[in-house]
Amino acid sequence: MEEKKFDVNSFIGMILLGGIIFWWMSTNKPKVEPEQTTTTEQVTDSTTTPTTLLQNPTFENDSLKQIALQNKLGAFAHSGMYGSEGETIIENELVQLTVSNKGGQIKKALLKNFRTYDSLPVYLIKENNASFNINFGTTDNRILNTKDLLFEPNVTKNGEHTVLSMKLKVSDTQFLEYRYEVKPNDYRIDFAVRSQGLSNVINSSQKINLDWNLKAFRNEKSMRTENMYSYYYYKANDDVEYLRMNDDEVVNNVDWIAFKQHFFSSVLMSSTPLNDAKLKSVDFAGEDVDSVYLKTYAVSAPLALQNGELNYNMQWFYGPTNYNLLKKYENTNLNEIADLGWGIFGFLNRTVFYPVFNMLKGFIGNYGLIIILMTIVVRIIMSPVLYKSYLSSAKMKVIRPEMEEINKKYPGNENAMKRQQEIMAVQRKAGVSMMSGCVPALLQMPVFFALFKFFPTNIDFRQKAFLWANDLSSYDTIFKLPFKIPFYGDHVSLFPILASIAIFFYMKMNQSQQMNMQAPTQEGMPDMSKMMKWMIYFSPIMMLFFFNNYASGLSLYYFISNLLTIAIMFVIKNYVIDEDKIHAQIQENKKKPVKVSKFRERLDAAMKQAQEQQEAQKRASKNKKK
Incomplete structure (x- = not known):
């Protein structure tokens, strides 16, 4: 049997052959085309418009692109075929608007003359915090959203007015148009929504919905205060209403809708009232949460066709919530957005405090001094009321010994009725009434609550400095706490401290007057003197906690007001009222028939x-x- 030997030549040949096969396979590997990933959003009931198609992806020819767009957009394929992404800026001296081709909507709204609390420009719209959209169906069973489609811009001049026409085209003669017109020195922008030649394109049997949403930016130092004065206002049936926190409503005959952010507002006005409008307002974060946003606002309202076409004349307002400014827009009631209070409180602000304030700011540039002068005017006007109160107190002090004698003469609960009759008889003969002391205090309450609205909502005080306060519309800070005290905050404000001290001394000085106004303590009745002593300490502490996060202008007013009240009381007590003369007058009154x-x-x-x-x-x- 022949022995098999290892063949070296055969082994080398196999290695060479394998190398040749490997080289051939690697150099002739079939080319794999990279997978083209595109996000196509279909225009159907459950999806949205094809974003990538509107971004003009590469097609081998325009015919294929036209077919693809036709399948997605139907009659509005023209917008995807010839439209492109882009932005157009229109502006005047007050406001700058950036309008996007995509959706034809405002993407930025800049108020040129204002800054945030941290010195940044005030944008009411920026970074996709707002959306304006019209949702409609087509006769070929598509549901389209204008916010996803490309409009074609065209800017023209109409005298001093700048006109921007944004058209969503089916053809050159068939389109949906948004028309913006900016006028010089005006926060209002004329806005029209109209269609031409779309009566056979838009499905009239389906609802056409206007949707406007906004996440309101925070612009002020105190988020708690800004949230407190941020509301959703609307005018319906010739009456201005507002939505409270986290409310939603359905209203008819709506003339305008306002998304108010304390000192700034975004408003949509329509000459054709909106019906079945769904309004919603939701807090974005709690009062104690440090957030970029304040609230989310939303409105959804159906639009009506006229002869198969849309035709709405509207206006945008992006500007300050300035009562003096909004009052100039006649027959709109927009000035009610400024929220001066209801009933007599709003009446006092409109007819007394704003006229006085406007007069003073005409020749005084320091707003802290304006507050002090307004306080002096208010105290002078209220001084007769204060005098009347002190006069009643002095009369009660004179007849107090007689009332104490009656208490001794008719002791016990069984004589309570007789005792009360005798005391009232003495007061009547002396010409004194228990209500005469209460009425002056009640008359001052409307002034208190009116000014409580006036100072925090008046934009003229915003970012105006006085002494150590750098913003009279917000709280002043002399010390930042490393922790947060419930109901007080994480800072120390000086004006509330001064106001609390002034209130303490005012109440201390007023204590004797209040005790004179009280009838002598009767059996079975609580001792009011103890309660009054307790209130002397409670009221200043409450003031300190309550106003620590409020506008420093308001605390400045109460500080000056109480100082002036103390001074007026001192003058009345020591130089005006003579108790001997009052006693003699009371004795004369007793002789006269009552x-x-x-x-x-x-x-x-x-x-x-x-x-x-x-x-x-x-x-x-x-x-x-x-």
Whole structure:
């Protein structure tokens, strides 16, 4: 048997052959084309417009592109075929708007003359925080959203007005147009929504919805205060209403809708009232959360076709919530967005405080001094009321010994009715009424609440400095705390401290007056003197906590107001009121016959009858015991 040997030559040949095969396979590897990944968003009931098609992807020829767009957009394939991404800026001296080709909507709204609390430009719209869209169906069973389609811009001049026409085209003679017109020195921008030649394109049997949404940016230092004065306002049926926090409503006959952000507002006005408008307002974050946004606002309202076409004349307003400015827009009621308070409080602000303020700012540039002068004017106007209150207090002090004698003469609960009758008789003869001390205090309450609205909502105080406060519309800070105190905050404000001290001394000085106004303590009745002493300390502390996060202008007003009140009280007490003369006058009054009103006669008769019934019950009780 032949022995097999290892063949070296065969082994080398196999290695060479394998190398040749490997080289051939590697050099002749079939080329794999990279996978073309495109995000196509279909225009159907459940999806949106094809974004990538609108970005003009590469097609081998225009015919293929036209076919693809036709399948996606139907009659509006023209917009994808010839439209392109881009932006157009239109502006005047006050506002600058950046309008995007995509959606034909405003992408940026800059207020040129304002800055945020941290010195940044004030943008009401930026970084996709707002959206304006019209959703409609077509006769070929597509659902389209204008915010996803490309409009073609065209800027022209109409005298001093700048006109921007944004057209969503089916053809040159068939289109949906947004028309913006900017006028010099005006925050209002004329805006029209109209269609031409689309009566056979838009499906009239389906709803055409206008959707406007906004996430309101934070612009002020105190988010809590800014949130407090940010509301959703609207005018419907000739009446201005507002949505409270996290509310939603459906309203009809809406003339305008305002998304208010304390000192700034975004408003959409329509000459054709909107019906079945769904309005919603939601807090974006809690009051104590440091957030970029304040609230989210939304409106959705159906648009009506006229002869198969859209035709709405509207206006945008992007500007300050300035009462003096908004009042100039006649027959709009936009000035109510400024929120001066309801009823008598708003009446006082409109007819008294704003006219006085406008007069003072005409020749005084320092807004802290304006607040001080306004405070002096208010205190002078209210000084007769303060004098009346002190005069009543002095009269009560003079007759107080007589009332104490009556208490001693008729002791016990069984004589309560008789005791009260005698005390009222003494007061009536002296010409003193318990209500005479209460009425002056009540008259000052409307002023208090009116100014509580006036200072925090008046944009003229925004970012105006006075002494250590760099913004009279927000809180002043003299010390930043490393922690947060509930209901107080993480900072120390000086104006509330000064106001609290002034209130303490005012109440301390006023304590004797208040005690004079109180009738002597009767049996079974609480001792009011103890309550008054407790209020002397409670009120300043409450003021300190409550106003620490409020506008420093408001705290400045209360500080100056209480100082002036203390000074006026000192003058009245020591130089105006003479207790000896009052006592002599009361004695003269006692000699004169007292005219009793019919109401007083009925009241005296009722008290006398009650007293007789009480005495009869006592006699009956004694007879039973016998």
